[in-house]
Amino acid sequence: MSGPLSTLLARFPKLLDMRGDSQARSTFKKLGDPPPFEGFHTLIPPIYGDFQAARAALKGEVVILGQRHPCPALTPWDLPLDPGPMMRELHAFDWLADFAALGTKAARARALGWFLGWIDRYAAGDGPGWTPDIVARRLINILAALPFLEPVMTGQIRDRITGELPRQFAFADAVIGTEISAHRRLRSLAALVQVAACLVGQEDARLALTQELDGTCASTLLPSGAIPSRNPEALMHVLAGLIAVRDILEVTGHRCGGSIQKAIETVTPVLRALRLGDGSLARFHGGSGGTEGQLDRILASARVRKRPGEEPQMGYIRLHGGRTTAILDCARPQGGPDAALAHASTLGFELSTGRRPFIVNVGPGMSFGPEWYRNPRTTGAHNTLAVDKTSSSQLAPSRGSGHLPQPLATRPSMVTMSQAKDTSGMWVQARHDGYMVDYGLVHERRLFVSSGGDQVHGEDVLLAPDVKGERRFAQRIKGAEKLGVALVLHFHLHPEVEIDTGRLPEMIVLRPGSGEVWVFRQSGGLLETETSAWLDPTEPEPVATRQIVVRARTTSHSATLNWSFVRSEDKGPSLRDFGQGRMRG
Structure with missing residues (x-):
């Protein structure tokens, strides 16, 4: 143009x-x-x-x-x-x-x-x-x-x-x-309370701002400890600000509002639930994992010992066993003021083993320029199933020169989940209807982490939930009934994971470090590997990595893909577990 x-x-x-x-x-x-x-x-x-x-x-x-x-x-x-x-x-x-x-x-x-x-x-x-x-x-x-x-x-x-x-x-x-963004408003109010507490002559402003922050905590953070953006890193910064307010008011001899302290006590276990084994936060909806040791310092300064329960925290489910932790996105992406940073990550997960990141989302692209604003937000940049290269939530078209991120134009209208735990491990079953309008299909994912942490099993199902969905799918493939629609499962690997493709197409051997060897297998599709990128604001540029891809096509309104990561060898922690590089402690 x-x-x-x-x-x-x-x-x-x-x-x-x-x-x-x-x-x-x-x-x-x-x-x-x-x-x-x-x-x-x-x-x-x-x-x-x-x-x-x-x-x-x-x-x-x-x-x-x-x-x-x-x-x-x-x-x-x-x-x-x-x-x-x-x-x-x-x-x-x-x-x-x-x-x-x-x-x-x-x-x-x-x-x-x-x-x-x-x-x-x-x-x-x-x-x-x-x-x-x-x-x-x-x-x-x-x-x-x-x-x-x-x-x-x-x-x-x-x-x-x-x-x-x-x-x-x-x-x-x-x-x-x-300020209309909830987490930015909370963070800004917390900062202004601290500034007012520092400056002589701002006593009236300090009191008014403390009351405003207290009320905002009550209306935004309580009782769940979540923020509307569902950005884990943003929640970490909110908690850090509230802790700083509490501490500076104590130093200057002033009282911290009851809702501020209650918010600290409520948010802290939520962030613990979103912590992976390497000490970083799960990277969803525009959030990075934080700098090395940042989350642990903030959690320690909270002076809150409460641990998270098994229930969802801010729309995420934590599955863990042994040294293995998975965090699954089981809620709708955000709308409203924070929609410009929302990702189409529904039913995507991140996985760590020991102190090593293993399966990771591509990550937040905002710090790498406008060319990275869109793709990292698509479903294909997350560890989940995409249909015909579309996303479960559609991004609005780019406008102007592309310097401004665009909100999500569509989102799933329904996300449901159930979970269970027994001696064998932890299960979650979740479903969303993000492909219903275009394809008449819902996506259902079952995810299991064994109690010993040596097995992660998944099943992804696409199905028409009713006759209306079946008709919509038939209309979608009309004229191409023999081709149907393409299904692609993505598993993006952390850059430090070593990958051995010598046994394709049966399996892929993975070495995330610490003496561990994992084997990936699947049924229902064609197993491949492709290039990917790992985006982190602490890196000067996007880091090249690989992804596991399972491709299939379906001409039916019902399709199933099964997959697993199984640890085949474990020599226990090695010096690499305590090394440098991109690992967080």
């Missing part, structure tokens, strides 16, 4: 940024003169940063969401980044913690230069950094890094930096009501 329309669509993200600039400047104008900085009651505790990212910055490479960008200038504010997650992440100031983790004089000077460069260019309300969640994160990062910056903060520089705190806090307090 060319001409005026294509030019306008290509400029659409920049037009959105210009609109945001105008709104931020208008808000500052309404607020009038900023309140003066009066001092600190306390500061935010140091934040874990990445000293390697700081070293890269000193050598001329800026690391944003794991990706490296050449930066020959002394500040990153002229980098030609696409509008979207990358640019917003830069404006959240997480890099302050990276420089503080390095802790050298050069790191301190560079951090100060970036900070002052941002003030010169964006402090009036320009740029993409004025959404409630980004402002709140920026304030937390500044308050945590002030002791690190103190040696180079002369009188005038100190006034410029500390003057930004009450000014940006007033802005965030004024616009927090515009």
